[in-house]
Amino acid sequence: MxxxxxxxxxxxxxxxxxxxxxxxxxxxxxxxxxxxxxxxxxxxxxxxxxxxxxxxxxxxxxxxxxxxxxxxxxxxxxxxxxxxxxxxxxxxxxxxxxxxxxxxxxxxxxxxxxxxxxxxxxxxxxxxxxxxxxxxxxxxxxxxxxxxxxxxxxxxxxxxxxxxxxxxxxxxxxxxxxxxxxxxxxxxxxxxxxxxxxxxxxxxxxxxxxxxxxxxxxxxxxxxxxxxxxxxxxxxxFITLRVKDCGSAYLDNVVGMHQNRQDEARDVLRSADARFGEVRMVKAEAPQLRQKGAVTIDNELYLRYMGEIQVCKSVLPADPRVNVAAQVIDADVPLIQHIHAGMQFKIERDEENE
Structure with missing residues (x-):
């Protein structure tokens, strides 16, 4: 309560x-x-x-x-x-x-x-x-x-x-x-x-x-x-994660409702439905270090994983197959550890600071 x-x-x-x-x-x-x-x-x-x-x-x-x-x-x-x-x-x-x-x-x-x-x-x-x-x-x-x-x-x-x-x-x-x-x-x-x-x-x-x-x-x-x-x-x-723009062309692709997969990953939240159904082409962008709270989308180099959306639970290395589309604001990063298997979460722009 x-x-x-x-x-x-x-x-x-x-x-x-x-x-x-x-x-x-x-x-x-x-x-x-x-x-x-x-x-x-x-x-x-x-x-x-x-x-x-x-x-x-x-x-x-x-x-x-x-x-x-x-x-x-x-x-x-x-x-x-x-x-x-x-x-x-x-x-x-x-x-x-x-x-x-x-x-x-x-x-x-x-x-x-x-x-x-x-x-x-x-x-x-x-x-x-x-x-x-x-x-x-x-x-x-x-x-x-x-x-x-x-x-x-x-x-x-x-x-x-x-x-x-x-x-x-x-x-x-x-x-x-x-x-x-x-x-x-x-x-x-x-x-x-x-x-x-x-x-x-x-x-x-x-x-x-x-x-x-x-x-x-x-x-x-x-x-x-x-x-x-x-x-x-x-x-x-659902838990709302506010994000800031990182300069990616794919910010709009990650904004919206998601559900963490039932098979809970150690390193990332995995959006359950992101790469299923119709997936638009995701071109590779300059790889960058994935900070805790980085919201990523897999690009064409990841083959059948193209379009998968993740939120990083910890710092992960740069990967040319993964675009960093947005970054969870500092205030909301602690929420990531509380999104467990099957839980819904929403990624939305931090309009207050845009």
Missing amino acids: FGFSVFMNQDLTQSDLAQMEELAVSFKGMFTSMHIPEDDSASYRKRLGVIGAFAKKHQLSLMVDISGNALAEAGFSIDHLEDLLTLGVTGLRMDYAIDNRQIAQFSRQMRIALNASTLTEKDVHELRAYDADFTQLEAWHNYYPRPETGLDAQWVQEKNRWLKDQGFYVQVFVPGDDRLRGPLYAGLPTLEDHRDMSPFAAAIAMQQSGTVDAVYIGDGGLTPQSIKQFNDYLQNG
Whole structure:
């Protein structure tokens, strides 16, 4: 499941609401944080009402991060969670100030998220002893605004396996690429490896890790190009690879929908249908080194393989029988390793940078 974040530090603008409408087409969850200054409590209650109404209208889950006296400062009571449910809030992410006995009690009323990184065997034992409803419990990792403080990928994988074994639903954040959250504007990822990665590539990597149930965008925005990639994948089931022109006469030949062959190759994605049916003459062009992400088409020197379209998974040497027709943009190169046997992918021009 994929979700997005909405922050309450200011009133939602028409632009904010328009993007939320776009995201609600494919995303199924929302996250917001109620870390509030005391003198702004009235604004936060109003803003949470707007976000909650949107969540209910679009049938989205809404997880709210609370800390300390945040609920009380906004005019809510932790003893009357039904008020939040009425607004459209479906879950609360609890901090360390709330003990496991209370958490177990709350889990019988709504979904409760705990800090995935700091959960211990002792916590799990206590939650079971207090009869927590583990079908309502989630383990959410933090996001890390400061560069170099994001979590280690291997450590997160191991932690997530343990959390899954305990019965938790596991969530992580990946960075956005529009309207990054201040004051550092350096993305809001869980993993440090994802800080400079495109949101879609980071999200697909986490989804395919096998240890994550939900991936949320940490920052408050995505570019139109990223939204399109998510929608292509979540609505239509294919991964889009954006490419740049390499000066080949055969760029138009490789643009379009493809399916990776069922017999998955080590070095390349092989378009299953590219050289079958009517194949136009492909003249040889100057051979060049095939970088990772090179999109190639076999020329007439490859005889019956003429017209085969491939995407390179690694650097391959120049071959006079192979034309380099396009190059996957750097942001999308990490996606190639996630296109497996039989998966559909689309090659399209990177219009933003043309």
